[in-house]
Amino acid sequence: MSESIIQFLERLFVGPVWPASVMVGVMLIYAIVVAFGLLDFDFGLGADIDPDAMEMDAGDIDLGDADASMETEIPAGDAAWQSAADGGTVSGLGAMTVRWLNLGKIPLVIWCSVFTSLFWAVSYAMWYGYDQDHFAPALIPTLLLTTRNVVLATLATKVLTDRLGFLSRRGPTYEAARLIGKTCRVSTSEVSPTFGQGEFTTDAAPLLLNIRTTEGTVPRDGIVRIIDFDSDRRIYTVTTADANAAQD
Incomplete structure (x- = not known):
């Protein structure tokens, strides 16, 4: 594995970036499992709350x-x-x-996919664009910054999913x-x-x-x-x- 790849992976698991990276990893594993037909695409939770x-x-x-x-x-x-x-x-x-x-307008798995992607993007951009120069990658700062990133990602997900009305499931x-x-x-x-x-x-x-x-x-x-x-x-x-x- 080249040194550049190793450096990139290290950048994914530092400070508030690592919770988002873990979530992306979980979603990717889920997508792979779904692709092989081992799980239902709707999480099997019956949670299409509408x-x-x-x-x-x-x-x-x-x-x-x-x-x-x-x-x-x-x-x-x-x-x-x-x-x-x-x-x-x-x-x-x-x-x-x-x-x-x-959450009731589009399938839960799509909402989670959008949120996860935005959560990672926000976490990565904020950390390497601003946070790393002002905070140490310690536990307390990581928790606080992760909470902020979750709020920002949730708001961004809200705005984006407003545009996904064509995926609405109406009973x-x-x-x-x-x-x-x-x-x-x-x-x-x-x-x-x-x-x-x-x-x-x-x-x-x-x-x-x-x-x-x-x-x-x-x-x-x-x-x-x-x-x-x-x-x-x-x-x-x-x-x-x-x-x-x-x-x-």
Whole structure:
């Protein structure tokens, strides 16, 4: 191996450049594995989170009401995001963050590829263009500079992925009136007259609906039937259904 190649490799693993170089290496290994058909291209996570998949007209499924503390009807393809439903406002902020970063508009693997490439480019350019003259490649400076580079790369990824709308995966839409009589499963700790969300299964990613009972409570994983829809508050009224009930 020539001396110039060795020097270049050494430049890839110094200071804040090495975390980005490691990430690029992981992505390259993943790409090679995918090329040989050993893994699914979508990471196999079922995490094509698509907050925009349910953007609809006034009568369609959309957002929760003020009582739900920014509860948002989001696809629940990823269990990690689904479990955030109990968080109320946290869930809403998480959904807005996912939307803002375009994580729901393009496949996850493409978003990660763009971010990784930009992260490495930013880290390399900043270190050899400015940082190495002002910081030592020690642990604390490396952590701080890496954090800065992650923020810059995330913003750059946001801007770039805004231009990748042609890769958008948009799921089916469901009019609220058509859900009357259907069943869903309680996804929060419980559903009551003042609180609750339910998971409605679709052919694509499941949806989290803002639901309320007329009286009493239904615990998590309980099956409820949708009997009414409040278009002003964007809330579905539900009642207990048979445990073996299935969506029509």
